[in-house]
Amino acid sequence: MPKSLMQRAACLLLGTLALALLTAPAQAGRVLEPDDVYRLADVSDIQLSPDGRTVAYIVNSNRRDGDELAAALWCVEWDGGEPLQLTQSLKDVATPRWSPDGRWLSFLATPVGGERPQLMLLDRRGGEPHALTHAPGTIADYAWAPDGTRLMLLMQGPAPVPAVGKTPPPIVIDALRFKADEEGYLTADTAQHLYLIDARSGTSEALTSGEGNESAPAWSPDGKQVAFVHTRERGTDPDGMQEIQVVAATAGATPRTLVRVNSPSHQQLQWTPDGRQIALTVGAPMALTAYAIDTVSLVAAVGGEPRPLGAGLDRAVVAYSLAADGRYADAIVEDDMRLYPARLPLTGGPAERVWRGEEVVMAQSIAAGHTAVLASNDRSPFEVYALDKGRLRRLTHHNDALMAELALGAVEDLKFNSRDGTEVHALVVKPPGYVPGRRYPTILWIHGGPIGQDEHSLTFSRYALQLERQMLAGQGYVVLGVNYRGGSGRGLKFSSAIAADWGHLEVEDLSAGADAAIAAGLADPERLGVGGWSYGGILTDYLIASEPRWKAAVSGAGSANQLSMYGMDQYVHQYNGELGGPWVNTPLWLKVSYPFFHADRIRTPTLFLGGEKDFNVPIAGGEQMYQALRTLGIPTRLVVYPEQFHIFTRPSYIKDRAERVRAWYAKYLALPVAAH
DSSP states (O other): OOOOHHHHHHHHHHHHHHTOOOOOOSOSSBOOOGGGGGTOOEEEEEEEOTTSOEEEEEEEEEETTTTEEEEEEEEEETTOOOOEEOSOOBTTOEEEEEOTTSSEEEEEEOOTTOSSOEEEEEETTSSOOEESOOOSSEEEEEEEOTTSSEEEEEEEOOOOOOOTTSOOOOOOOOOSSOEETTTEEOOGGGOEEEEEEETTTOOEEESSOSSSEEEEEEEOTTSSEEEEEEESSSSSOTTSOEEEEEEESSTTOOOEEEEEEOOOSOOOOEEOTTSSEEEEEEOOOGGGGGGOOOEEEEEETTOOOOEEOSTTOOSOEEEEEEOTTSSEEEEEEEETTEEEEEEEETTSOOOEEOOOOSSEEEEEEEETTEEEEEEEETTEEEEEEEEETTEEEEOOOTTHHHHHHBOOOOEEEEEEEOTTSOEEEEEEEOOTTOOTTOOEEEEEEEOSSSSOOOOSSSSEETTEEHHHHHHHHHTTOEEEEEEOBTBSSSOHHHHGGGTTOTTTHHHHHHHHHHHHHHHTTOEEEEEEEEEEETHHHHHHHHHHHHOTTEEEEEEESOOSOHHHHTTTSSOHHHIIIIIOOTTTSHHHHHHTTHHHHTGGGOOSOEEEEEETTOSSSOTHHHHHHHHHHHHHTOOEEEEEETTOOSSOOOHHHHHHHHHHHHHHHHHHSOOOGGGO
16 A cells, blocks of 8 residues: 655654563663654655755654654765755655756745645755745645746645535535545545646646546656546546546647556656657556556557566566666566665566665665665665665765664564465564573564565565564564565565455464464464554454464554445455455455454454544444454453544654553563563
């Protein structure tokens, strides 16, 4: 379930404090405390200037004053030197982009005293940023024209605001997918269209209008045309498809359709330098939309069938950009607990891995022969690096002071066979000061998605939160992160193995992981805990309904009665394509809802948590299971966080959740005195 960069920042801080520490074993350094939420920095959205000299990026943090997420725009020279903060910490700072001549650095931010993000411009020669737009609606994305005289804005119309004292009008819905987390109900008032903006005056004119929605705009190299995604509803059409259209960059022009594709993840379009082809991402068929491995393809600018790149690459491409010489697509490839840069030849042929280090490389930006990347490893959150002559050279150190204070546990790979013989891979985080031969209380902490993976990085990456595991390890637990079937990094066959069969192979893989940790002499079989967020919370419900051995559980933003989620969450396309309607496949819907309908099998004390306004996995999923366990007399508690969505953004709630989760595990997985 891919997220925006601001959501990614919120997710990092969510995971960082969601499991803050109990008492750690005696050791050099200290463990993370809940108050450290105000010190952690998440570096994101690197953008190399056209001359290859300067890397712009965002630093996200949590404000104590105001109790909110804030961000600031920074830059650092590719050759090295001290990073420079370009703006004060503001609300909703995101999406930095350089003008083609490199003079202007643009970004989105809510100006002081403003109500919504505007397009801001910062002169590289000096001065304060100023708002180019005063848009009444929400700006979702934008792109500079090649000559720098105009920009393309993707903007949502303003929602009607009732007069003071007047009753709000009814919400009128006509779409199949009618809700989305954070955005709320999707109506005609929330449609997104393209606008042309003059880079000097800020005056605008609509390029597209009418019924439907647009997204992912991309200028042609000559600036005369714009490629974009068009759908009748937000996200995809009811059949799960998207139209790739092209229109002349003139108000009133008529778009033409190139191709219809299925791309369930974030679509990205880019023209080849000669303007003859357009790159796009293509996913799996609708029945496998939740497990799609996006591939980069090329389609002729006049239309035709897409041609995939990277022959034989059975791995997801999470981001890409076309090289200026027109020979390659420079891509980030996800592969078995890591992500790495690779080149996909535009003329065909296999992917070429361009770097083989141990770090996880989440993003890259390339200009004028220079490459900047965001990289992380088991002991450092993501920072900006220069990829220089095949080696990483670190440019930023935003978390160094905090990390120098901390003791982290060793991270090791674990491979084992599941019940049917399938090889499964996992990460084991040992407590700092781990004593060989001692069995430790062990927590199986499950990544969400299910598309996603636990990686060798100390931060958030698509629901894989290694930092959470380090924090639990600091409490004296062995922590296990299993890359179960349904997740990514091991190919489409591996990820799609659970299609229309939820709670089966994942449970076997996760249970086998606990068995492997016991067999290795790491885990105490009498003190096993389990937990997770999102699909990790869903799988927690599956596990405690399948096995009585779990002594404590934390189910965050989960659900167990999947039948009741139909029409309540935002995944109707997946449900229709994968399971069919409940009136068609009722037995299947009941099968995948077994934790709720067999709640009487559960013996595990379970803490349920969630956001009041979560449309991703609605809080009703936790409420139902809490009500069932309370009725059955099983120790349980439900915590609902007001005004929060699937990913929390209010620091005080993140801290509160940290304290509640650590107390729950401490109560039911109490550590002996010798382990402290």
